[in-house]
Amino acid sequence: MTSVPIQTRVSASIWRALEERSSTSGQSIAHIVQMALAEALDVEHQTIFQVSTSGAIVQGLYQGCVTVADLRRHGDVGLGTFEDLDGEMILIDGRCYQARSDGQVVEAPDDALTPFASVVNFAPDSEGEVEGVTSLDDLDSRLDGLRTSKNGIVSFRITGHFQAMHVRAACRTPSGVDLVTATSAQSLFEYHDVPGTLVGFWSPEYTQAISIAGYHLHFISDDRTKGGHVLDLNAEHLHVEVNDVNDVRLAIPETTAFLEADLTGDHSEALDVAERHVRGQ
Numbered sequence: 001m002t003s004v005p006i007q008t009r010v011s012a013s014i015w016r017a018l019e020e021r022s023s024t025s026g027q028s029i030a031h032i033v034q035m036a037l038a039e040a041l042d043v044e045h046q047t048i049f050q051v052s053t054s055g056a057i058v059q060g061l062y063q064g065c066v067t068v069a070d071l072r073r074h075g076d077v078g079l080g081t082f083e084d085l086d087g088e089m090i091l092i093d094g095r096c097y098q099a100r101s102d103g104q105v106v107e108a109p110d111d112a113l114t115p116f117a118s119v120v121n122f123a124p125d126s127e128g129e130v131e132g133v134t135s136l137d138d139l140d141s142r143l144d145g146l147r148t149s150k151n152g153i154v155s156f157r158i159t160g161h162f163q164a165m166h167v168r169a170a171c172r173t174p175s176g177v178d179l180v181t182a183t184s185a186q187s188l189f190e191y192h193d194v195p196g197t198l199v200g201f202w203s204p205e206y207t208q209a210i211s212i213a214g215y216h217l218h219f220i221s222d223d224r225t226k227g228g229h230v231l232d233l234n235a236e237h238l239h240v241e242v243n244d245v246n247d248v249r250l251a252i253p254e255t256t257a258f259l260e261a262d263l264t265g266d267h268s269e270a271l272d273v274a275e276r277h278v279r280g281q
Contacts, residue, residue, distance in 0.1 A: 047247040048153060048201070049074035050118045053210045056258055057081075057116045058267040058274070060182065062175040064113020065253040068096045071119050072110075074249075077157055077199050079218040080117025082108070085182055086172040088229045090220040091119055092157075092199055097220055099227035101171040101187040105220065115253070118201055118211070120155045124241035133235045140215050143202065146242050151204050153245040156217070158198040160238035165191045167219055167228030175257065179274040189228060196221040198230060201245075208268050210250065212275060231276070 010018075022029050051066045064083030071078070076094040081087065087100040089108070096108040130142040139158075147154050167189050173182040200217035207213060220227035252258070 046120075046123075046243070046245055047074075047249060048118055048120050048155065048245045049249045049251070050211065051080065051114055051251045052116045052253050052258070053250070053263065054116075054212050054271060055209055055263040055265075055267045056253070056261060058179045058270045059261055059263070060173075060176045060178045061253070061255070061257050061261060062115045062173065063253070063255050063257060064115050065255060065258075066114055066117070066251055067110060068108050068112045068114065069110035071114065071117055072096060075119030075121050077122035077155065078117060078119030079200055079216065080114050080119075081170060083113040083115060084172050084174060085115075085170045085179075087169050088167075088218055088227065089114065089117055090199060090218045090227050091117075092197060092220060097224060097227060099167070099169045099218075099220070099229075101169045103169075103187070103189055105225055105227045107224075120243060120245060122155060122157055122241075122243050124157070125244045126242045128240045128242070130238045130240060131236065133233065133238060135234065136217075136230060136232045139233065139235075139238075143215065143240065146240055147202060148244070151206075153204070153207065153211070153248065154202045155243040155245060156198065156200055156202070157241040157243075158217075158238050159196075159241075160235050161193070161195045162191070162219075162233055162235045163193060164232070164234040165194055165196070165219055165226075165230070166232040167191075167226075168231055169228045178270070180270050183274045188231070189226070191221070191226050194221050194226060196226070200230075208266075208271075209263075210248075212271055213268065216275065229275070 062085045078091040080089040087098045090097045098108045128146045168186045198217045203211040217230040
């Protein structure tokens with residue numbers, strides 16, 4: 001989704017109110033106007049819609065509970081996986097793609113199910129450029145400088161030409177197999193000199209019982225033939241769009257497995273292994 005400039009005339013009283021709100025809140029006038037328009041038009045701007053929890057996925061609860069069609073009603077940018085952990089989801093420009101373990105990328109049908117996903121109606125609050133990115137860890141540190149708070153959830157859309165892109169795609173796995181075990185057999189792919197886009201989120205540590213704390217990014221190439229969960233990368237120049245999130249809506253699965261699962265405990269170590277470690281073939 002790209003930002004579209006608009007011009008309009010407002011009364012002096014509305015302009016004074018906008019200036020006062022901007023002064024007291026620290027938000028730009030453009031941001032305030034965008035929020036007001038989203039509320040008036042019933043658009044879930046700055047709202048993240050998430051299916052299930054990270055703790056449930058760690059335990060191997062891969063039953064699908066929300067359709068792709070429902071996801072696309074809540075956002076046009078996001079990521080996740082598919083029923084039975086069947087590959088990686090990339091939602092971009094309102095279209096949903098599945099990066100499969102055989103290396104193919106296909107557009108997911110509206111009736112496909114997801115056990116875990118996060119989506120937003122992406123509208124950038126700020127933009128920035130980063131140069132000479134040597135690794136995923138390096139990109140993470142650069143993105144830290146573009147975030148305005150250590151306590152807010154942030155969504156990202158990052159475009160550029162990647163000298164190297166290392167991704168994984170989870171292999172289809174039956175429910176009940178924990179995520180660390182399931183991703184030990186994930187498919188790994190490395191691409192070179194490929195233009196594309198990263199979509200994803202940064203979530204603070206206090207959300208780790210529900211979200212994947214830290215950075216979580218998926219990649220898709222411009223020609224929509226390559227994609228997956230990002231493990232490492234290299235790029236000379238990237239354009240970063242940042243969308244702050246201030247509202248979280250959680251779809252709780254109504255499956256028996258989810259309702260009876262013990263979701264207590266700290267899953268951060270297991271998530272770190274499953275999401276960031278290079279394992280598989």
